[in-house]
Every structure is written in C-alpha cells, then in structure tokens.
Amino acid sequence: MINRSKLEQIKKWNRTGEFHRSIQALQEAVAIPADIRSEAGCQEGFDTLYLYVEAQLYSGHAEEAEAHYPALQSLLYTWNGIYNHSYTANYQLNFIRSALDYALGSKLAAGRGFARLMEYGAQLDTQLRAAIYYYFSLMDYEDYNVVDAGEKLNLAKREEDCTPFVAERLDELEQWIVIREARMEWEQLDRSRSTFQQFGELAAGQESGICELALNAEGSLAAVLYNDGIVRVWHTADGQLQAVIDRGDGEAVGNRTESKAAADRAALCFSPDSSLLAIGSGIGVVDLFHVHSGKPEQHWEFCADIQEPLRDALDQSFYTHVSFSGNGRYAVVMPVAEGDVLPFVDEVDMSCFHTVFVIETSSGQCVLQHAFREGRIGAVAFSEDERMLAVGVIGQEVAVWELNSRSIVYFDHDFVTVQDHGRMALANTIAFAHGSSMLAYPASDHTIKIISMSEWGGVYTIQRRAIVLEEGVTVSAITFSEDGATLISAEDHSRWKHGLLSVWDVERAQQLHTAAIERSVASKLAIHEQNDELWVLTGPLLEIRRLSTLEQLKRLDPCQWHNSTAMLQNASVLADDRAACAIAFRGKVRFFS
Numbered sequence: 001m002i003n004r005s006k007l008e009q010i011k012k013w014n015r016t017g018e019f020h021r022s023i024q025a026l027q028e029a030v031a032i033p034a035d036i037r038s039e040a041g042c043q044e045g046f047d048t049l050y051l052y053v054e055a056q057l058y059s060g061h062a063e064e065a066e067a068h069y070p071a072l073q074s075l076l077y078t079w080n081g082i083y084n085h086s087y088t089a090n091y092q093l094n095f096i097r098s099a100l101d102y103a104l105g106s107k108l109a110a111g112r113g114f115a116r117l118m119e120y121g122a123q124l125d126t127q128l129r130a131a132i133y134y135y136f137s138l139m140d141y142e143d144y145n146v147v148d149a150g151e152k153l154n155l156a157k158r159e160e161d162c163t164p165f166v167a168e169r170l171d172e173l174e175q176w177i178v179i180r181e182a183r184m185e186w187e188q189l190d191r192s193r194s195t196f197q198q199f200g201e202l203a204a205g206q207e208s209g210i211c212e213l214a215l216n217a218e219g220s221l222a223a224v225l226y227n228d229g230i231v232r233v234w235h236t237a238d239g240q241l242q243a244v245i246d247r248g249d250g251e252a253v254g255n256r257t258e259s260k261a262a263a264d265r266a267a268l269c270f271s272p273d274s275s276l277l278a279i280g281s282g283i284g285v286v287d288l289f290h291v292h293s294g295k296p297e298q299h300w301e302f303c304a305d306i307q308e309p310l311r312d313a314l315d316q317s318f319y320t321h322v323s324f325s326g327n328g329r330y331a332v333v334m335p336v337a338e339g340d341v342l343p344f345v346d347e348v349d350m351s352c353f354h355t356v357f358v359i360e361t362s363s364g365q366c367v368l369q370h371a372f373r374e375g376r377i378g379a380v381a382f383s384e385d386e387r388m389l390a391v392g393v394i395g396q397e398v399a400v401w402e403l404n405s406r407s408i409v410y411f412d413h414d415f416v417t418v419q420d421h422g423r424m425a426l427a428n429t430i431a432f433a434h435g436s437s438m439l440a441y442p443a444s445d446h447t448i449k450i451i452s453m454s455e456w457g458g459v460y461t462i463q464r465r466a467i468v469l470e471e472g473v474t475v476s477a478i479t480f481s482e483d484g485a486t487l488i489s490a491e492d493h494s495r496w497k498h499g500l501l502s503v504w505d506v507e508r509a510q511q512l513h514t515a516a517i518e519r520s521v522a523s524k525l526a527i528h529e530q531n532d533e534l535w536v537l538t539g540p541l542l543e544i545r546r547l548s549t550l551e552q553l554k555r556l557d558p559c560q561w562h563n564s565t566a567m568l569q570n571a572s573v574l575a576d577d578r579a580a581c582a583i584a585f586r587g588k589v590r591f592f593s
Contacts, residue, residue, distance in 0.1 A: 002029045002048050010051050014058075017165035022055035030068065034075055042079035046089055049075060053096055058165070062103035069100060091117060091124055095131065107139060130159035131166050137173060146181045147198060153177065196556070199239030200224050200232070200589035208587030213571040214268035214277075219580030219593055221291065223268045223277050225571075231268065231279060233291055236580070236591045243294035245277070265319040271361070272328040280320030284335035284352055288361075298364050303335050303352035324361070325382040325389075330403065332389060333357040334377050356380065356391050358403065368406055372397070378415070379429045383436035388453075390430045390439055398430065398441050400453075402460075409460045410451060414443045416474070428477040428524050433484035438506070440487055442475035448489060450506060467509045479525045481547075486512065488534060488547075490522035501536065501550055515550035517543060523572075528579045535579060540570035542581045542592065556581070556592050 002010070006025070013022045030052045034045020049072045056065035076093050079086060098113030114132045117124065124132075133156030140149035156162070156170055200222070202208040209227035221242065222234045231245040267280040276288045276297060284302030289295065321334040335352045351371045358368035368389070378394035392398040392415040400410035430441045439451045447466040454461045469475070469491065476499070477490040487504045499522060503513040517536060526535040527547060534550070536543040544554040571584040580593040 002026065002044075004044065007044070007047055007051070011047075014051055014054055015163040015165060017058070017168065019055040019059040022051055023059065026052040026055070036075075036078055036082065039079070039083040042075065042083060043086070043089075046072070046075050046079060046086075050089075050092055050096065057096070057099060057103060062100060065096075066100055066104065069097065072096070087123065088125070091120065091128060095128055099131075099135070102135060102139075110135065111139060126159045126161045127163055127166070130156045130162040130170075133159070134166055134169055134173065137170075137177075141173065141177055141180065144180070145196075146177050147196075149173075149177050150181075196590045196592045197236065197239065198588050198590055199234050199236070201587055202226070210571055210584035210587060210589065212266060212268050213573045213582050213584055213589065214270060215573050215575040215580060215582055216270040216274040217272055217576040217578070218274065219575035219578035219591075221270065221274060222582050222589055222591065223270065224584075224589060225266055225268060225279075231266075231277070231289075233277065233294070234589070236582070236593070243289075243291060245279070245289050245294045267319055267321050269323050271324050272326060276361075278322045278324070278331065280322040280333065282320065283318055284320055284333070286320055286322045286331075286333055286359075298361075300333065300359060300364060302333065302355075302357055321380075323380065323382075325386040326384050327386060328361055329386050330367070330382065330389075331359045331361050332380050332382070333359060334380070336376070354393070356389075358389060358401075368401060368403060370399075370401075379427050379441070381430040381432055381439075383432045384434055385436045387436065388432070390432070390441070392430050392441055395444070400439065400451075410439070410453065410462060412443075412449070414445070414449070416442050416444045428479070429475055431478045431480055431487075433480040434482055435484060438480070438484055440478055440480065442478070446471050446473060448475060448478065448487070448504075450487070450509075465506075465509055467504050476521045477523060477525045479527060480506075481527060482529050488525055488527065490517065490525060490536065492521050499538075501534070501545070503547075503550065513548075513550045515545070515552075524574050526574045526576070526579070531579060533579060535574055535581065537572055537574050537581065540572050540583050540585075542572075542574075542583065556583070 002025070010022045010025055013019070026048060029048055035041030036045070049068060053065045053068050053072055056068070073093060076086070076089055079089065094113060094117050098110045098117070101113060102110035114135055117132060133152050137149045137152035137156060140146070140152060153170060153174055162170070200210070206228070210224055211227055212225040214223040215221070220236055222236050223231055224234065225231050233242040233245070234240065235242055265281065269278045270276070270291070271278070275291055277291050278286055278288050280286045286300040287296060288298040290297055318336045320336070322331055324331050334356055354375055354377060355369065355371040356377060357366050359365065360367050372393050375393040375396045377391060379392040381390045382388070387404060388400055388402055388409070390398065390400045395416060397411060397413045398415040399408055401407065402409045430439070432439055437453055439453065440448055443449045446469045448469065450465050450467065452463040467487070474492040475489055476492050479488050480486070481488070485506055487506050489502050489504065491500045491502060498516040501515050501517055502511055504510065505512055517538060522536050522538045524537040528535065529547065532547045533553070534545045534547045536545060540557070542556040543552060545552050572582065574581050578593065580591065582589050582591050
C-alpha cells in the first residue's frame with residue numbers, strides 16, 4: 001500500500017490536474033487489497049483507490065475508472081459495516097459515481113446523483129460543492145441554457161478552497177459560456193434545446209418571490225402573483241409589463257381587508273378572451289379585473305355567514321378556486337382550494353367548504369349552487385359547448401349538471417384523485433372530450449370510467465365503459481385527443497417510483513403506448529396535435545413528448561440543481577391553446593414556447 005505521506009502528495013497532484021503522475025504512482029498499489037483489519041487500513045485503502053479512479057476519470061480514461069468503481073464501492077460498504085460510518089467517504093463515492101455517469105453518457109443519472117448530493121448542503125466540503133456546481137453549469141451549457149449555466153458557474157466560484165484543477169475548468173467554461181451567449185440566436189435553435197425567455201424580475205428593493213402563475217389561452221400574457229400580494233401581468237413575447245393589480249388595503253376585496261399574511265394565497269385565471277383576470281382569494285372571494293388597465297370589474301363574495309374572526313384565521317391556509325367555461329359564459333367557484341383536512345367549528349356553518357357555485361359572468365348572478373354532504377372537491381370541468389359541468393369529490397361522488405335546466409344528468413358514487421397534489425387541491429382528473437359527448441374520470445376500482453352521453457327530447461342516455469389499470473395506481477391527470485379516439489392518462493404508481501404516461505384506445509379500452517415520466521405525479525397534460533406533441537407538467541419540470549409514440553423530445557427544468565426526489569412547489573402552468581409553459585424561478589418567470 002501507499003503510505004500516508006505519499007497519498008498526500010498524490011492528492012496534491014490530483015488537485016492541480018497532474019493525473020498522469022498519480023496514475024503512475026498508484027498503478028501497482030490499487031492491485032493490492034486493502035487491509036480491513038483496522039479502520040485506518042480501510043481509510044487508506046479507500047483513499048488510494050478513490051484517487052486512482054479520480055485520476056483515470058479526469059485524464060480521459062472513464063472506462064478504466066468504471067472498471068475499478070465496484071471495488072471502491074465494496075470497500076466502502078465493508079468499512080461502514082465494520083467500523084464507524086464514514087459520511088465523507090460516502091459523499092466522495094456518490095460524487096464519483098455521478099461523475100462517471102456523466103463521462104459515460106448517462107447525463108440524466110448524473111444530474112440526479114449530483115442533486116441528491118446537494119441536499120446535504122453544508123455537510124459537503126467546499127471542494128466537492130464547487131465540483132458539483134461545475135457539472136451542473138456544464139450540463140446547462142451543453143443544453144444551450146446559458147442563463148442557468150452562468151448562475152451555477154458563479155455559485156461554484158464563490159466556494160472557498162476550490163482546487164486549481166476545478167478553478168481552471170471553471171475559467172474555461174466561463175469563456176465558453178460568454179462565446180455561446182454572444183453567438184446565440186434563440187429563436188433558431190433546434191427544438192431539442194431547452195431555450196426560454198425570461199421576464200418578471202422586479203426592481204431592486206421590491207419583494208420578488210413568486211407564489212402563483214397563470215397564462216392566458218394563447219400564452220401571450222402571464223399573470224404573476226408575488227409575495228407582496230401584488231399581481232402583475234406581463235407580455236410573454238417581450239417581457240413588458242401590461243398591468244399592476246394591487247389587492248392590498250381592502251381595495252380589491254369588497255367588505256374585507258385581506259391580511260398581508262394571506263396576500264400570497266390566491267388562484268389566478270384569465271377569461272377565454274383574455275380581457276379579464278379572475279383572482280380567487282381568502283374563503284369565497286373572487287375579483288375580476290380588466291387585464292389591460294388593472295381596474296376592477298366585478299366582485300363576488302360567498303360564505304358571508306362565516307364569522308369574521310374565524311375567517312381571518314382560516315384565510316392563512318385556504319384560498320378560492322375560480323375557472324371559466326370555454327367561451328367565458330360561466331365561471332365555477334369553490335371557496336376552498338387547498339387543505340387536506342376541512343375544518344369543523346361548533347355553531348358555524350362550514351358547508352361552503354364543500355360547495356360549488358356556477359356564476360354567469362355577464363351578470364355576476366349565481367345560476368347553480370350545490371353543497372356536497374362532506375369531503376373536498378377534487379376536480380371540475382366544463383363541457384366544450386358550456387352545457388354541462390362535472391364535479392368530483394375526493395373519494396366520493398362525481399356529478400354532472402346540465403346547466404340550462406340546472407338538473408343532474410349523471411351521478412356516480414365512485415371518484416378518486418390524487419390527494420397530495422402540491423398546493424392546489426384541484427387536479428385535472430375529470431375531462432370532457434371535444435364535442436362534449438364523452439366524460440372520463442378515475443374510479444376507486446382501479447379503472448378510468450368513460451361515460452358517453454346522448455340526449456333526445458331532454459332525456460339523456462348513458463353508456464359506460466372502463467379502462468382497467470393496475471391495482472394501486474392513482475391517476476393524476478387525463479385528457480382526450482381532439483377526435484376523442486384516444487385518452488392520455490398520467491399515473492402515479494408510487495410516490496417513490498417514476499410515474500407512467502399511457503395512451504389508450506377509447507373504443508377498445510386498450511393501451512396503445514406507455515412510458516415512464518420524470519416525477520411520480522404529473523399535474524397537467526396538454527395535447528398539440530399539429531406538432532404531434534404531448535406536454536406533461538410535473539411540478540416545476542416540463543416534459544415534451546411525441547404524442548404518437550411518447551418518445552421524449554425535450555425536458556425543461558429551470559431548477560435543475562435543486563432537482564431531487566422531493567417535489568418542488570415552484571409555481572408552473574401550461575397554456576390551454578398554445579404550446580407554451582411558464583415556470584417560476586427565483587423571482588423570475590421562465591417561459592417556453
């Protein structure tokens with residue numbers, strides 16, 4: 001074995017990039033088994049093998065380094081199994097595994113490995129953190145994402161005691177980034193590149209954390225709720241500010257003064273013609289504003305019988321959902337759009353916590369109000385022709401109303417949907433097909449039920465069929481193709497595993513294609529058939545896939561160096577009609593189209 005003083009010299013060679021000298025000095029030593037009879041022997045054997053693998057990796061011999069990795073891994077397991085657990089050596093082993101994955105072409109595995117390491121934060125030594133930031137910056141650079149590449153490069157350079165070898169690589173990468181940024185023509189890059197536009201950053205001194213996002217149907221406008229409670233509307237094409245909507249000081253909440261603590265809890269929704277922005281805040285409060293001027297248009301308030309002190313307390317945790325029908329004739333309002341457990345207070349009517357309201361937008365009149373017996377509303381959907389509204393209550397019923405007659409035309413006591421679906425309680429798990437004659441939703445018997453509805457003389461005929469799923473599967477999002485012949489579902493098989501996408505033949509209830517998705521829970525699906533694309537939103541991560549095969553075309557993740565097994569709660573949204581997505585990132589909005 002190599003003695004300790006010689007190992008210290010080899011560490012210096014690796015730090016300065018003299019890897020050929022390290023390889024020459026360690027060539028024979030790595031063939032000698034480590035002395036595991038003492039902890040010091042394990043430490044010395046691990047250091048020897050680690051330095052050799054590192055030298056081979058960075059001198060361009062990744063295959064040779066990979067061949068010695070199993071021995072390095074086995075030695076660490078033996079060391080940890082017999083003696084005290086060595087966290088530093090664990091971090092080193094995980095780092096070298098991810099670096100090997102990158103060198104051997106498995107960049108997705110490398111990114112995940114580095115991200116898991118970064119969860120240890122301050123426990124990592126500064127040299128390791130600097131090297132990880134370098135890899136993240138390099139991967140962004142290779143993906144033509146020079147904005148993130150520059151930010152991560154700066155993080156790497158701020159780490160103290162960076163090795164001369166890594167410092168030299170950082171300087172080299174900085175030059176590459178500058179050159180690429182100067183030459184880039186964003187609009188002409190190949191679609192496989194994750195380019196984006198960036199806007200929404202506020203001036204210095206203003207609070208700039210982003211709480212919620214909304215895009216209009218065409219993806220031309222973005223409404224952004226900041227943590228100061230102010231909503232700003234931006235043009236996505238050039239990042240110009242369109243309107244500022246300040247809901248503070250009671251000006252925009254009718255008879256109530258919205259507390260600053262609750263100002264960042266609201267739902268945003270553009271009307272279909274993009275002329276109005278609806279903001280649902282507190283419990284049962286919806287305000288409509290003119291998009292171009294930011295001036296208030298209408299104010300709706302429900303659940304007025306909840307006592308004021310109680311309401312102020314509950315405003316900290318809940319806010320109101322609002323969404324429009326296809327042509328904007330109606331809006332559906334749920335006074336509570338968040339919270340796993342609905343509250344109960346003696347002598348207070350809490351029925352509005354599981355009540356749905358349908359409002360005629362032109363007059364502001366409530367045309368339908370229904371209180372479910374209990375439970376939380378988990379999904380709502382209007383039919384394309386605006387004649388019907390479907391509502392599902394988590395773990396309980398699904399009901400479909402014909403809005404002109406205010407009558408229920410379909411009811412089933414069998415609806416399930418995801419319950420840990422980020423901040424919003426409402427999921428995209430009820431869908432009408434184009435033409436409004438079919439409805440799909442997940443049921444508790446591990447199926448997706450497809451309901452065909454035909455009407456003659458005011459009488460509805462219902463036909464049912466079912467797509468059978470694996471036991472234990474939870475559906476997180478569904479949508480129909482334009483012709484209604486296929487159904488796409490996102491399925492959560494376990495929160496610790498990847499989710500699945502499935503394309504189903506509706507008529508035969510058979511699976512046509514399936515593919516794993518990056519995160520276990522997808523929040524929204526959007527089909528763009530002209531481009532043969534399926535857009536899949538999973539938290540702050542967007543996957544674009546070929547609709548016909550589910551082949552991944554692009555993966556967009558503005559939070560890559562934070563990406564881990566934990567679901568991030570960054571605000572994100574897809575446009576309805578245009579292939580466009582907005583994702584919040586550090587007080588800015590990143591827009592992909």
